[in-house]
Amino acid sequence: NAGVMQNPRHLVRRRGQEARLRCSPMKGHSHVYWYRQLPEEGLKFMVYLQKENIIDESGMPKERFSAEFPKEGPSILRIQQVVRGDSAAYFCASSPPGRGPEAFFGQGTRLTVV
């Protein structure tokens, strides 16, 4: 059973471009969470999705950021018109239904905006 897969591992974008980060959850996991880690800081929750539904997006910036988890395919975190302050590591975690099991994290996508 492969772990949570994120790609790309590293992404460089110029200011104003779009960044698309992908997350494939573990097999059997239908819940996906996105977190952002700014340099030398802890992880901050961004959004919680289930298949085709956004459950909690309280941590998402109001503008330029969006997330989806379609019925088929990976979850996508999309950042439009990136700025230097978007440079961070973005981690995805997945868990199965229910609150018992812990969430498993991917290795992250490191976004650098130049």
Added chain:
Amino acid sequence: AQSVAQPEDQVNVAEGNPLTVKCTYSVSGNPYLFWYVQYPNRGLQFLLKYITGDNLVKGSYGFEAEFNKSQTSFHLKKPSALVSDSALYFCAVRDIGPAAGNKLTFGGGTRVLVKP
């Protein structure tokens, strides 16, 4: 709202000595607590969790954590540290509420440096 505090930015310890990484929490209701470790340029790896039961929880790589309800603490411990334990450690609490799923609130992290 729940919160997690890791009061030490960095902990230095000599190899072979005991290691303790501190964590305190604030949550209404029964807490679900976690420790994760992050090695350089890697993702987070799960170490252990407390949901209910024994206050002393044993986890991966020889780590354990003690849940103390009266002190609202969940300190991570290892009896004998290894150089390879040098990493960034995060304490986290799972959000409460029926719609929270496995959403976590993280502490700011503690960097552990184990010197040979």
